[in-house]
Amino acid sequence: MVGSRGQGNVWLLLLLAGAFIFAGMALIATARSPRADQWTSFAVWILCALGAASVLRWRLPSHDPLLLALPMFLSGWGLVAIERLAPAFADRQTLWLAISVLAMLGVAVFPQVLRWLRGYRYSLLAAALLLLGATIVLGRNPSGLDFAPRLWLGAGAFYFQPSEIMKVILVAFMASYLAEQNLTRRARNNEPTGLSLRLVGPILLMWLLSMVILVWQRDLGTAMLFFIVFLLLLYLSSGDPRLVLGGALLVLVAGVVAYQLFDVVQLRVDIWLDPWPEADGRAYQIVQSLMAFAAGGIAGTGVGMGSPGYIPVVHSDFVFAAIAEEWGLLGVIAILSSFGVLAWRGLGIALNHQGSAFHKLLAAGLTMTLLVQALMIMAGVLKLLPLTGVTLPFISYGGSSLFACHIMLGLLLRLSAGAR
Amino acid sequence: MNIELTIFLLRLLAGLSLVGFLLALFAVIWRQGVQHPAADRAGQGFLVREQPTLAEDELRCSLRPIVTLGRAAGNTVVINDDFASASHARIVLEGGRWWLEDRESRNGTQLNGETIHRRTILADGDEIGIGKYRYRLHLNQENMAS
């Protein structure tokens, strides 16, 4: 591909991101008693950013540098946010970032990974479903609380959420499956696309899988995410909006049924429709989140000077609200722009003419997984949608999530360089 | 240096670096959006030989209204394979669409692994198979409408 893709820009972007993260860490240091570990976090971030940029430049010279600079910017911001909101978790998150960036480089640099994803897709899918099954049977919650959803598999102090890595495998599986169906040409040649089992089958399968996740794990967010991404891929591969409408109908039906059957869904929808009467009860979290947006205003209160601590679990699901309070609307727009450019570049890989159908669908699928997840939680925090406890990619606390996001990013970097 | 000045300067640095990051980001997008590297090089699309693979210099052939494939030397794409007929197949632009025609070859032409029996519309990413050769079609949809 093209060598002159503006590689100089990545250094400028990383420099500015570094200055921003430095300012955040230093402001935290002024606001509370100093803790040397935050500078360790910062140092690890610098190493990750420079190391990843150098390795990619050396081994994958034609990659898209924005796909590295943006996520590094966001994950550095995430480190600052967690250092600010939950210092006890900051070391763990830093460690996870280092592991994740290494994994990302591995995926990006070794060309076999894409072939494996396609070639062993059934084995991978089976393994992923097995993990999911294991979670349903053996799942735990790190908090140890009985009512908390048991989405983790753990050994000792190490916990992992299989549904996160399942995202990657499922997207790869869907992409390779749909790529082989050649739905576009069928439509063009007026071959029947309607009710063939090859089309409806996977739709029902995905729907079923989502429902299993929802019913057995009460993990509304992941279930929704899987299904929406699948519908988008279906639309991309067929170009037929009817399939999407049909799928959306299924989501709606599932939603109504879930509302009737599950307390957790009912609760989320109820407080979404009208949180105000229960502002100090069940809707406390969402009302506090909106108050954080109001308290932040345009310029924000400044790092360490707001009170985002009033929002329960602010460091994971509600990190977006904390950013709105302390960095203001400016910070919110920066994050939205970053995700917007990420969508642009990610889907841009699919727009590019170099890849096969599998590669295009994979690039689009991975990008949309990141974007749909980000949109779901941001809209939830802002009371645009019911809350679906998913993490904000790259920023929220959570090792599994950070790891999975970087794996997806590694694949995107590989694809951006031209897959062959 | 007193603490107030430090906080002020740090907040200034945070704000400026954030705005700077966004501006640099949009500058990159603007420059690359204006001069899309793939667009001018590809024209309306091109054909890439995938199998057998050539090391780095892939066999690449820009599409023109009629692209002929076959063993004979006069073809647009010359196929050095005993299974291929002299004039094996051709790709033509008609009514704004690309079609694949088999020119009554001995061993047939495959599209995505299936032998075609009539003119078939081509789509971006399709794989054309002649003998042991595989060609990948890349269409530039932006330029198709014209």
Place this chain on the structure above:
Amino acid sequence: MPDSRTIRHVLAGTLICLALVGLSATYWALAGQHSLLLREDNPRIIEAQRDIVRGGIYDRNARPLAETVQLENGLARRYNYPTTYSILGYYSLRYGVGGAESAYDALLSGARPIDSIADYFQRRILNLPQIGADIMLSLDVEIQDALVRALDGAAGTAIVLDARSGAVLALASQPSFDPNSLDTDWPALIEAEGKPFFNRALQGNYPLGGNMAVIWLAQAIAGGFDLSWRFTGAAEPVDLGDGMIAGCVIRPGAAELTLGEALTYGCPAPFASFRQTDSAATADVVLSPFAFQDPFTLPAFPQPATINLPANVEGLSPAVLALRQALGQGDITTTPLHLAAVMAAIANDGLAVGPSLLTGSRPTDIDQWQPQSLESASRRMMDAETARRLRSVMQDARARLWPPPQDSPPSGAHVARSFSGDKTQLWLNGFVDADEAGAFAFVVLLEDREDPSQLLSVGRALFDSFASQR
């Protein structure tokens, strides 16, 4: 195979969703400023309040009456002088502010609009804690202590004014409360029968009652009445109708009394008779210079309460009603503060200076006290000669009840009684004129009392402490 049209659709949809999130965030960030942030359940309001470094309150000798101290778990308000609690009030995150803390809240909390760019940077960019100014009150802890000691725990109120400047030197109201433990005591305090948060000196509104004697005496002096004239039957009780019978506060030794002696013992009968010697001098006419209808108040403090005067006056004859008005049991009421201003006028040659409490403030960035402008209106209540002769009558009265030691400063006093509903109040009013040290006027009110013995002991304690003050 995805074609670029569908990819563009998906991209456009994604960007539109991001824009919607941005619009929604903008809405909450801008509109929420006015609706959400002002909600009572916004913990940030309390947090902001907790971070305010509230200014201290000092007495006129710069003793710290109330101060903000740094404890392990944050800032706390500490009150150091128990006798001043009733006038200082309280400051609580849960229950708000009261008393002087409430009256001077803006100064103490430093709440003010942003007034400069530097100010904006300090408060919005640096988020420096809001720091209030220290304030200085005219209170004197030593006088305050003496006054409260003299009250000896009785329900009531006592005020000492500087007669020349109107400055409040001491002001106590009982029963009181402890602002240091307000949050725990609050439920009991708010239910308490003695109404500890009701400042009797400022809010209490009582019938003028026997205090009317001073007004009649001023009228007698101004009208040239012979003060050595003895009224017969002076110690007899006066029937005010409907079971209200006003007798002497302290039993006099003789049956015939001059107006001065009647003032000494709080006997109403001579004044009832005197009233009839001058038909032009109705109660309303003689009262008007003393401005009971438009009393002095302390700005920003709670205003006097309205009280229900005896309701069943319909059955009473006009003569009895006129008698009631003449003896202070009509529709004229007074606050202890205003009566103290009348006493101050007597001590200050007839000129009453409006009472004031705040004397100065000290903003955080300045290390010097800045005087607070004292622009309270003054009123002439009598001419200087009348005031002088009234002083000498009251000095005689004081000498009869509490014989003064040698070379004590000129001081005067009288006692009085008023009936409010089924309650009786006893009053002890007077002045101390210690030339160089200034002149003080004081009013002591004991609530719900008949027996004058405590009034006598309060007076003794008060004059003793004034003598030792010098």
